[in-house]
Amino acid sequence: MSTTASAAEAAKRELGSGFAGELIGPDDAAYGEASPVFNAMIDRHPALIARPTSPEDVAKVVNFARDHGLPLAIRGGGHNGAGLGTVDDGVVIDLSLLKDIQVDPDARTVRVGGGCVWGEVDAATGEHGLATPSGIISTTGVGGLTLGGGLGHLTRKCGLAIDNLLEAEVVLASGEQVTANADENPDLYWALRGGGGNFGVVTSFLFRLHEVGTVIAGPTFWEVEQGGEILAAYRDFILDAPRELNGFFAYGSVPPGDPFPEELHLRKFSGIVWCYIGDEAGAAAAMAPLLDATPEPLLHGVQPMPHAALQGAFDGVYPKGDQWYWRADFVKEIPDEAVELHAKWGEAMPTWKSTMHLYPIDGAAHDLSSSDTAWSYRDANWGAVFAGVDPEPANVEAIGEWSRGYQEALHPYSAGGAYVNMMMDEGQDRVRAAYRDNYDRLARVKGTYDPGNLFRVNQNIEPSK
Numbered sequence: 001m002s003t004t005a006s007a008a009e010a011a012k013r014e015l016g017s018g019f020a021g022e023l024i025g026p027d028d029a030a031y032g033e034a035s036p037v038f039n040a041m042i043d044r045h046p047a048l049i050a051r052p053t054s055p056e057d058v059a060k061v062v063n064f065a066r067d068h069g070l071p072l073a074i075r076g077g078g079h080n081g082a083g084l085g086t087v088d089d090g091v092v093i094d095l096s097l098l099k100d101i102q103v104d105p106d107a108r109t110v111r112v113g114g115g116c117v118w119g120e121v122d123a124a125t126g127e128h129g130l131a132t133p134s135g136i137i138s139t140t141g142v143g144g145l146t147l148g149g150g151l152g153h154l155t156r157k158c159g160l161a162i163d164n165l166l167e168a169e170v171v172l173a174s175g176e177q178v179t180a181n182a183d184e185n186p187d188l189y190w191a192l193r194g195g196g197g198n199f200g201v202v203t204s205f206l207f208r209l210h211e212v213g214t215v216i217a218g219p220t221f222w223e224v225e226q227g228g229e230i231l232a233a234y235r236d237f238i239l240d241a242p243r244e245l246n247g248f249f250a251y252g253s254v255p256p257g258d259p260f261p262e263e264l265h266l267r268k269f270s271g272i273v274w275c276y277i278g279d280e281a282g283a284a285a286a287m288a289p290l291l292d293a294t295p296e297p298l299l300h301g302v303q304p305m306p307h308a309a310l311q312g313a314f315d316g317v318y319p320k321g322d323q324w325y326w327r328a329d330f331v332k333e334i335p336d337e338a339v340e341l342h343a344k345w346g347e348a349m350p351t352w353k354s355t356m357h358l359y360p361i362d363g364a365a366h367d368l369s370s371s372d373t374a375w376s377y378r379d380a381n382w383g384a385v386f387a388g389v390d391p392e393p394a395n396v397e398a399i400g401e402w403s404r405g406y407q408e409a410l411h412p413y414s415a416g417g418a419y420v421n422m423m424m425d426e427g428q429d430r431v432r433a434a435y436r437d438n439y440d441r442l443a444r445v446k447g448t449y450d451p452g453n454l455f456r457v458n459q460n461i462e463p464s465k
């Protein structure tokens with residue numbers, strides 16, 4: 001097939017009436033809205049965007065892309081910073097029409113279509129006072145976030161998203177539809193929990209639910225110049241705090257709108273974003289050792305709120321269409337020299353949306369070992385992300401320089417590898433470093449389920465024979 005338009009025409013001809021979803025090519029009016037992903041820095045032009053409505057539809061598109069030798073990308077929520085939900089001159093399987101959500105409050109499970117975003121899931125489970133761990137933004141896709149691991153507000157108490165994944169329905173590179181759980185295809189089930197989109201298209205996920213209704217949550221902000229002192233206190237506090245308390249350390253800027261007081265708008269801060277599962281008295285007691293050991297904050301905005309509201313709290317700050325350049329690393333310890341470097345780079349954020357987060361990954365995330373799932377860094381205590389963000393294309397260089405410079409400065413104090421969901425296109429060595437001893441086993445599973453590496457628009461695991 002020589003032109004991008006001809007791939008869409010061929011798909012319409014060959015899949016035609018047997019395909020219940022949408023097929024969108026570059027000449028279709030819907031292409032302009034359907035093509036862009038969340039990160040506006042990613043400018044790719046697929047030859048075909050297919051929106052299946054069932055696993056059978058998905059299998060047809062997989063077969064079409066494979067048989068025509070076309071590059072194939074899978075799009076869940078489209079949030080991936082490296083733009084792994086799209087591909088130039090190839091086929092995008094956009095799962096956004098696979099939105100079915102079934103909550104079973106008695107069994108404490110939720111079955112979720114492969115194209116859901118987290119806000120949809122949180123709203124449905126929240127009606128029953130239940131939740132499963134995800135991230136910190138409601139617009140992120142269930143698919144990408146889960147398959148890469150899933151770090152968020154509930155990590156310390158309930159584990160990673162993958163630690164609550166009971167089963168997945170998967171369309172393989174062969175077009176075959178299979179179930180992966182502890183009993184059926186256990187090697188695939190192991191690999192899906194951290195191995196990203198390498199093994200097939202997940203058309204539905206089954207998650208365990210936890211009793212999480214109202215949480216006591218919100219930020220505490222201090223002056224950005226106090227960041228070193230706050231980070232040192234946070235480091236000494238969080239790993240011994242009760243699991244019910246999650247709190248990630250952040251450098252950022254106060255958003256210019258409600259509910260923040262006007263005098264703080266756009267002011268750089270150092271801070272902690274909390275989420276406590278329990279009552280207000282328990283939250284106050286759990287946070288007290290940190291708050292007693294630190295100066296009076298600029299703002300302590302902790303209050304009861306539905307878990308789903310917390311998940312949506314940053315959505316307005318980070319809409320689709322900003323430029324994103326981010327780097328990441330896992331961290332075991334934060335020595336004083338690293339605290340000093342954080343203070344230097346944190347204060348130098350180039351734009352108000354740029355931010356650095358240290359997500360705790362201890363507590364329940366440490367209940368599994370490094371080889372229990374594909375997600376290797378069970379011995380790390382934090383996931384650090386250095387995110388340069390801005391709506392202005394003119395600032396792309398500035399945000400990239402800051403993120404790269406910050407990560408490179410702190411890398412000597414890291415555990416070596418990074419969280420795959422917060423990496424850019426950084427080369428095969430970084431992918432190996434993300435999986436460490438699990439890489440070879442992942443390569444063998446890849447060799448079983450996708451020997452031709454059809455699913456390679458991802459942090460790619462090369463198949464071994």
Ligand SMILES: Cc1cc2nc3c(=O)[nH]c(=O)nc-3n(C[C@H](O)[C@H](O)[C@H](O)COP(=O)(O)OP(=O)(O)OC[C@H]3O[C@@H](n4cnc5c(N)ncnc54)[C@H](O)[C@@H]3O)c2cc1C
Pocket residue numbers: 037038074075076077078079080081083084085086095114115134135136137139140141142143144145146147148149150151152196197198200201202203318421422457458459
């Ligand atoms: C604003 C923002 C906030 C974020 N916050 C968090 C956070 O709190 N915690 C966290 O852990 N991560 C977070 N992330 C990172 C996020 O986990 C990754 O960007 C992830 O890749 C997004 O998933 P997606 O489905 O939206 O991505 P997409 O771009 O749609 O897909 C990314 C990759 O996932 C794979 N994929 C997606 N869906 C499927 C599927 N159903 N079957 C097979 N493969 C699939 C594809 O291979 C693709 O390569 C955040 C990202 C952004 C932009």
